[in-house]
Every structure is written in C-alpha cells, then in structure tokens.
Amino acid sequence: MVLSTVSVIAVLGVWFCLTSSGKIISPAFLPAPHNIVIDFFRILRSSYVGNTLIGHTLVSLQIVLGGFFLAVAIGIPLGILMGWFKRIEAIVDPLFQLLRPIPPLAWIPLSLLWFGIGIKSKIFVIWLSAFVPCVINSYTGIRLTEPLLVKAALGLGVKRQRDLLREVAIPSSLPVILGGVRIGLGSAWMTLVAAELLASDAGLGYMMQMARRALEPSVVILGMLIIGVLGALMARGLRALEKRICPWVVEEEH
Amino acid sequence: MIRSVNGNQQPEKLVAQNVSVLYEKDDKSFLAVDDVSLSVQEGEFVVIVGPSGCGKTSFMNTLAGLVRPAKGKVYMDGEEITGPSAERGVVFQQFALFPWKTAYENIEFGLKYRGISKEQRDEIVRKYIRLVKLEGFENSFPHELSGGMKQRVAIARVYANRPQVLLMDEPFGALDAQTRTIMQEDLTEMFLAEKRTVVFITHSVDEAIYLGDRVVIMTARPGKIKKIIRITEENLVPDRRNLNYDEVVNLKEFRDLKGEIWGLIKAEILEKHIL
C-alpha cells in the first residue's frame, strides 16, 4: 500500500534528519538509522562485551529453550492430570492459585539468592514463567472436553479411565494446550530478557545493559530489534506447529 | 426518462432496470442476479420468491442502496439510488438489533437523525411499541427477548422511522411456524393501517400468497425473473387481508395459486440440479 510505504519513508527521513548531524539529537541519546546498520555489521562477527552478536543471541536462545522445554515437559502432564483427576486437582490447585499471582519476574532475586548468578537461577525463573500457562491451559483444555465425545467413546466400548484420557480428552484439548505452550514461550522469553538485564554475564540482555552504560544506544536498539524478531519468529513457528498437529482447527482471522 | 416497465397508472416508486449483481466469495465472483428489471408501485406489496441462493438478497441490496449493481441502475422516485437511506428501511432476517440498547432505544434510533424533539420521539416510539404489541418490554434488552419479539422490535424500528419503502429480507425466517403465522397476520394489520411500499423476500410460497399483491418468481442462480403472478380479486378472495391466516390458506383459490407457484419453483430446482 502506497500510504504505508510513504509513512515508513517519512519516519525514517525525519529520524535521519534529526540525528545525522549529531547536533539536534546527540548520538548518545538516539543514533542515526544508518549508524545502527553499521553497528549491526560491526558486532555481528566481532566481539562486544565478551561475545559476538551471534554469540550473545545463541546464549540467550539456549537458556530460554532449555527452561521452556523443561516447563512444557512437566507442566503439560501436570495440567492434564489436574484436569482429569479431581483428587489431584484438589491437592495441587490451592498451592498453584496461591503462587500464581506472583509474576515470575518477581522470583528473580530469590532465585539468585538460591542458585547464584549462573545459569541455574535463570533457568528456574524461565521455567516458572512457562510452567504456569502450560499447566493452566492443559488443565482448562481437559476440563472443557466435550462430554458428548466422552459419552460417544464410552458407547463405543472404551472403558478404562486411562484410555478415555488418551483417546478422547487429550486429543480434543490439544488446541488449547498448544495455545498455552505459545503463551508460555512468550512469557519465558520476556523473563529471560529481564533476568539478563538484572544479573548476567552474557546474552542479549547483558549486552544491552552494557551498551546502555557505555552510552551506545545503537547496540541497545539492535538488541531490542533482535529480541523482537526472535520472539515473533518463535511465535510463528509454534503457530505453524499447531496447524500441523491440529489440522482440524478452524482458523479465525488474526 | 425512465421507461415504465409495466405500463400502470400508479406512480412508480422503485424501478430496477436491467440490474445485474456480482457476488464475491473466496476470490471468485459469481453472477448473482442477471439482467432483472422490475418496477414497484407506490403502496404495493411485492413478494419475491425463488430457490435458495437465487440472488433475492443481492437484488434487494441494490434496492436498499447497500450494493451497487454491476450493470443496470436502480431508481426511487425517478432518482438513481446511490447509497443507503432512511427512506428505504430494511428489516433483516437476523434482526440486527443493537444489543446494548433497550427495545425503546432501538426503535428510537433512526428518529434522532431526523431532528425530532425528545417529546415527539417518545410519542412515536410508544405508538409503535403498541402497534407491534410489545407494551411492557420497552426497557428490555434484546437478549431478554424471544425471536419473535426481537423481530417485532426490528420491524417497529424501521416502521417508526417512516421510510417510504420497506425492504424485508426473510424477516420471519428465523422464527418457529406458530410465531411466524402470528407475525404475518400482524404485518398485514400494520400494512392496512399504514400503507407503505413493501418489497418482501421469502422462501415460503404460503407467506408470499398471503401477504403479497404481486409475487415475483425468480429462477435459480444467476437469478432472472421467471414469472410474475398478480394476486388479485380474480384469483383470490377480495378481502383476504381482512381474514385470518388459517381461513385464507384453506381456500381452494389459495391452493391453486400455491400449486402454480410452487410448480414453477420446483421446476427450477429440479432443472438446475440445486438439491
């Protein structure tokens, strides 16, 4: 659309004009757009506060994915069990509801106290932030299983709880469960960034903090953009996975 | 000047001249209406029937001004119709009531844009609430009303706005058979009390004969006019509008007309393999 392109060009143009001379807006405050591109290539392969851009990105990704998969592995089964077996729900739910309102980020200082500044403390909070949506959505998905489907299965000879769970409840809940996984990934990513801002010696968040202290906003902005792009890519990847696993779901727009 | 399509004495309220309408779905476009010409007299009650998907709604949308015809033109009072207007009120099958407004507020809606004072609006709204027999429900919200009641509000809303033309797109389609009969009788009563020009779409041949002055039978898609049957004193009783539905429906003349019209529609369905 013409208007969109014009708007983008206009914004870039104004930005360029205000920043290129360095006198209207100082480069310590906001860099010129072309400088950001230059810096991008500068730190891509060469070291910046201990690692290349690619290096920092990989460090962040590894930690996020580690904590995330752990959360999925524990959270989904737990949520499913909670949803299906009332007894388990009765035991676990109250504790869950007590701890749930506390934002995962708020656990960071305690986590640092318990696990030190290393990877373990970060994985803990990331795990926590992905864990909660996984459990909630798995639980909700199972609870919302269409009773009609269960009755149909019973009428077709499926008898054991275990089989009902496996053949009816879980498959029909998959869309909701995967939705929870998607939320969990987004949450995990956010928590990682926060954790790296607070106490880290590597990773994108650390890179941004260092750049801020050195008054290099272009690196900060680069970090932000990469975080944004990665987050969007992960979300899109998960959505594609959802479509593969649950082809029967009708997509609503957006 | 517009050529008169059926050479009658009465002024022509609505004229459709060689109207064709395109309908788009999933990046494909179909011809929904194919070269239809029709003229509606002032004060006439015209009913359009036809097989499913034959373009009745698309055609009515051009009369309403909600859709521009791909070919041909539509006129009201000699002037080309270029957009929707309060002079051509529409009653939709799905009611289209504003859920956050009460029945009263819904009916009042159009009146606010006519510069009518609050006291006068109140008078008009209450009059039409009485007319559609919804006293006591003025302050109810749509979700608290039954299907039949919702449609009464929709009809009152349009009627209160005093449009010159009433366009009704299967307004009773979503109602059960009993409510439907009552609504048909009520509509006839209203039509007798305050005559407007009405174009009415329905699937039901019974409804068409009971309500209409003329029945326009359309072909299957792309819709053309197959035949127009005039309901007059010759082929039905003179005062059918003053009789109850059940009295009219059992008359031999009614059954004959129904046989004729339904025969034509059925032929369309079978010929064009719609089912």
Place this chain on the structure above:
Amino acid sequence: MGHFAEKFLDQIYQEKIVLSLSSVLGFIFLWYLVTDLLGLMPAIVLPSPEKVFFTIYEKILVPVGEEKLFGHIGVSLVRILVGTGMALGLAIPLGILMGWYENLDAIASPIIEVLRPIPPIAWIPLAILWLGIGLGSKVFIITIGVFFPTLINTYLGVKFVEPLLIKAAQTLGAKDKNILWEVVVPASVPLIVAGVRIGVGLGMMCLVAAELVAASSGLGFLIMLGGDDLKPELSITGMILIGILGLIADRIVLNIERKVIYWKKE
C-alpha cells in the same frame, strides 16, 4: 437417583475441601518445619513464616530505603496508575480511529508492527538511557506494556464489527461519524475491555521488571533489595504484596467489564 447422587456429590465436594485445606496447611507446615523447627535452611536462604510475618509488621513502622511499607506500595500504585492511564488514553482512541479509517491504518500500521513484537521489558535499558531512574522511565515501560494489547484489541473490535449492525444503522439514516461513535464503538466495547484486561496484567509485570532493574522505591525494589542485602524475608514480602496487588487490579477490571457490558447474558 436424585437423593443418592446428591449425597455422592456432597461426599466428593467435602473430600475436595478436606484435601485442599490439608494441602495448604501441609505446605505451610512443611515450610515451618524446614526453616524453624529443623533449621535445615539457613535464614539467609529461606526465612521462616513468622519471620516474614514480623518483617511485614516491622516495615509498616520502620522505613526500608526511602519509604515505609505503605510508602512503597503507594509508589508502585502511582506508577501503575499513571502508566495505565496514559496507555489507555493513547491506545483506545488510536485503535478506534485506525480501525475505522483505512488511511490512518495504512499510515500507522507499519510503525506499530515493527514496535509491537519488542517485549516491553526490552525497552528498559533505552528507557533508562532516555529518562533516567526516576518516575518517568518506569511509567514509560508500563505504558508500553499496557498500550499494545489494548490497541490491538480495540483495533480488531472496531475493524471487525458485525457488518449487519452498520447496515442497519445506515438504513436508519445514520451517517459515517454517527455510525462510528454510536454503533461501532459500543459494539466493540467487549473486545476493548478484554484488551484492557490483558494490558493491565502485562502492565503489572512491567512494573515489577522496571522496579527490579532500576528503582529506589516500590515493591519491586523491595524484592530486589532483599536479594542484595541477603534478607529474603524482604523479597518474600514484596512478592506477596505484588501478588495481592495484581489480584486486586484484575478484580477491578473484571468489575468494570461487568458494569460496561451490562447487556450481555451471563
């Protein structure tokens, strides 16, 4: 069947209550056991329940950092309220106009689509660079957090309003601007409020994050201070209070939702 089924369900219900209560009590007891009675955990790592309780009591009277406990709560409250207010004041009107006027949509969309995927927390270093450590940077982050979900939902609500309602309004004589404000906006309210709810939840997280990273007052600051000073009871205090604050905020939005969508059936 009736009476028997009732008794059976009652039994299950009672059983559930018993199980739930015992699990909560068990948890507290375990906590107590591990910290006080058996002394398994040094107080530096995990304080006992009573220690937390007394800390709360103490800090109401004695300041921590610059404020007493209620002072910290107040500061956090101000930040979240100002941030939410600014965000709603920007996002809702913009969302409505973008959803209705295609030209505005075309102009603003590319910029928004670039900024939206960036998590609000990622803005923190830039915010500190630009606005320092005062109220401004925290309000900035919270505003960003609340802004985007609200904007998107408002936009979607307006853009995808039931077309039938618009047609009905047109055939009743309403013109473009009237239709926008009298039909489309009221019809979008459910989605707008849903967006606000999501936004406020996100805003709370942003509050915590901003106060953890760069603050000298507030609940997040308390949590961080507890970690720095090796006083986990402070952290736990902050965490509990933030949790309560979040619940209250969500409750408030839910109530607003109920009031504003008075026409929907439950």
